[in-house]
């Protein structure tokens with residue numbers, strides 16, 4: 001017999017069905033046993049005799065052959081979609097037994113120690129809240145793909161084993177066996193590759209991209225890796241990129257989160273100076289009612305300073321990243337102005353904010369190799385260093401580079417906000433814990449002496 005998924009049982013009154021799933025709970029009532037059976041689509045009550053139910057317990061994997069019955073009026077359970085029916089079991093097969101799980105799975109789970117939840121993440125993910133989060137994350141990502149593909153974008157993958165791209169964080173390094181002593185860096189973002197794709201004539205690029213940054217974790221910043229919708233376009237102005245993203249997010253909210261209300265459309269745009277003056281932050285919470293869990297206040301912060309002063313290093317640093325274009329009217333000042341006043345210069349940069357969180361950022365890029373080299377120089381790179389670290393980009397720009405720009409909205413942070421979750425880890429299948437260990441696998445871990453030898457790496461004895 002073909003399998004019926006649990007959500008469909010309500011359409012099969014009086015029919016014999018074959019269900020497959022996990023036992024959510026077992027309740028013994030003398031002559032009858034109630035088993036709540038769970039699959040990805042939902043939960044249904046199974047009624048069995050003690051003989052048929054045997055020793056079956058929570059989280060066992062079983063198949064149930066049975067008849068779908070309407071429940072008497074007063075036994076209807078309004079809390080579940082299949083609450084009007086129950087399954088009268090005729091036979092049960094056990095596919096796998098289960099030990100008693102280390103923590104309850106039918107609760108929200110917020111109160112359970114997080115390290116334990118992550119150690120047994122494959123069980124933790126069975127709870128309905130996390131199933132919902134995974135399903136909605138998937139729907140958001142599929143929507144992003146469809147939306148961009150319909151508009152002529154190409155999805156292009158870029159390398160994970162690569163060279164450092166500065167986004168202002170520490171790099172993760174990977175040693176090379178073929179070239180001992182040399183290291184790959186995991187990309188802090190695909191920034192340089194997406195710009196090279198513009199030189200290559202791709203014109204409209206996107207990628208659901210994984211980015212790696214060795215930064216200290218916070219609730220709204222994942223340790224190690226995160227996912228962003230990386231976008232780059234040629235022959236565009238800032239407004240076109242912002243409109244593209246704005247329309248995408250309006251569609252995501254209306255189609256996938258219809259219970260949510262967007263405070264203001266079009267999304268308001270504030271200059272960095274206005275935001276700082278009025279709210280004291282560059283990611284203001286623009287909600288009208290901050291107690292409303294369903295209000296979404298999207299907004300844009302524009303005209304960022306090009307540079308910020310790094311007191312400790314006694315030098316200018318890029319506010320976004322070094323590939324961000326200055327405002328056209330500010331370019332001359334970079335060559336002829338007093339470096340003391342570089343803090344006044346503005347960038348063609350825009351941040352995307354939601355309810356007090358930065359959920360993305362982007363910029364129009366520098367497409368002039370001379371100007372790009374000048375920026376690197378202001379940031380304190382020697383000519384030799386510029387050649388070594390960025391020579392590839394400067395040389396690509398000598399072969400006909402189109403004007404281009406892009407943006408990268410973060411997927412984890414958006415989901416955290418829209419799902420009202422307290423941390424990013426609640427919207428990621430296998431996140432890294434706050435102490436930097438990966439879920440279930442508990443990396444980083446020791447490696448064999450042999451592997452280190454091949455890489456010609458010596459760990460100093462403590």
Ligand code: ASP
Pocket residue numbers: 167188189190191231361362363406407408
């Ligand atoms: N690469 C930037 C980031 O990851 C986004 C962009 O400028 O497109 O923050």
